[in-house]
Amino acid sequence: MCSQRARRAGLVGLLFMMTVCFPVTAAAQVDVSSAKNQIYAFLDGNSGDFISTADAIWSYAELGFQEFKSAEALKKLLEKHGFAVETGVAGMPTAMVATWGEGTPVIGFTGEYDALPGLSQKTVAHKDPVVSGAPGHGCGHNLLGTTGAAAAIALKHVMEANKIPGTLKFFGCPAEESGSAKIFLARDGIFNGTDVILDNHPGDNFESESGAHTSALKLLNITFTGKAAHAGSAPWDGKSAADAAAIMGVAIEHLREHLYFTHRIHYIVQQGGAWPNIVPDKVVVIAYVRDSDERLPDTYEKVLNCIKAGALASGCEYNVEVVKAYHQKHSNDALAKLIFENMKQVGLPEWTEEEQAFAKEMQKNFEKKETGLPDEFTFTPPPAVFTGGGSTDVGEISLIVPVATVNTPCRAKGIAGHSWGVVASGGMSIGHKGMIVGAKTLAATAIDILASPETLEKIKAEFDELTQKTPYIPYVPKEVGPSLDLFEQEMPKWRPLMEPFYKEQKL
Ligand SMILES: [Zn+2]
Secondary structure (H helix, E strand, C coil), X not given: CHHHHHHHHHHHHHHHHHCCCEECCCCCEECHXXXXXXXXXXXHHCHHHHHHHHHHHHXXXXXXXXXXXXXXXXXXXXXXXXXXXXXXXHHCCCXXXXXXXXXXXXXXXXXXXXXXXXXXXXXXXXXCCCCCCCCECCCCHXXXXXXXXXXXXXXXXXXXHCCCCEEEEEEECCCCCCCCHHHHHHHCCCCCCCCEEEEEEEECCEEEECEECCCEEEEEEEEEECECCECCCCHHHCECHHHHHHHHHHHHHHHHCCCCXXXXXXXXXXXXXXXXXXXXXXXXXXXXXEECCCCHHHHHHHHHHHHHHHHHHHCCEEEEXXXXXXXXXXXXXXXXXXXXXXXXXXXXXXXXXXXXXXXXXXXXXXXXCCCCCCCCEEEECCCCCCCCCCCCCHHHHCCCXXXXXXXXXXXXXXXXXXXXXXXXXXXXXXXXXXXXXXXXXXXXXXXXXXXXXXXXXXXXXXXXXXXXXXXXXXXXXXXXXXXXXXCCCHHHHHHHHHHHHCCCCCC
């Protein structure tokens, strides 16, 4: 029933588009309907390249800033299809920018390809790791990176065939889950000069989202330094770094009552002392401070006062290192609506009975309702009231270039992110189908932008209004660089164990 609805929506869109040819310049015309059909045909006809790339990256499952093989696979794919690829951008070996074309508009696509620790999983509907304890693609970034690349590649072929002017860029952004490369790519001006960025993320629905739903974030590394002493015979000689952390915690818990409800503060003691009979002279706390862009600076200052209070009361020293920080993601409403229209034209994947059975078995194992695979199109408007939530480093782009995201239907409804269920679905036909409809949606949206300068003007006017209110000011201090060594020790431990299960990229 739902694919019938999709076909009907597609037909209406097609009839509408067939009546109009928008001028790009005096010289170039874009037959929108024909160009979109060429996009769909190209992605279906070349799906083997994209599926084999996504599966290879799935099998490599490399952690943040260790995505050497994954970045190489995407580079090979993009180069095969005529893109010039620059790697190692902004000082990050696994970051890349792939470019094709010339002139304006400049249309960008995002790609992520990092995995998560401990989530190794086979493509089965019950929990069963490939290598126990090894990393796995628990956020579906094997599909994310390939979706963005596939959209850029399809668009390139159609622009070339139809002599449509413009520049395409694929931004390879490592370590989304940990080191947040986009902060540093943004700070180095890598996104500057791009007119619009089309983002995607694998999900349990087919969705376009507008406005600011995520929180701005600061990740802090807090060190209290005291003075060690014998806790029994001479405690008066000591200054306890653990006391400093405890007082900081009490101050933060009291602070919560007086913060606006949009805040989120969470922290762990990463290093808490060696033994109870030694007054601890060093304690390390890792803390997240999140809020709206508007309120984060104030909330951060108040948390800083709690840290200072801990140090003052205990006689310790403190040091606060901002490890990473980024803004809320402000999805452009005009662009999000355009993505939504294209989603409906593309339609949902045609799921087989086996895929539905797989999805329902997984839902049963997750104790969710057995409703099967995504079967509708969702448009999520800006929140009436922002109540706070998770964060993404795409936020950093959203104040430099107008951006919006398509969430692609890549797993059973209700299966939580960062779980083995995401890994299982992302390495098989369900994830592949979601990736292809996602790439079609993004490339078709780009065709609308290429065909209509008025559409781009509208997107940009909304963006200008946003950035007048919320200008891009990097939260991360100049001296802070990407934490390239995050998983430098961890990843080499797993590679030899995972290698026998690597899937070959066949281009
Ligand atoms: Zn993700």
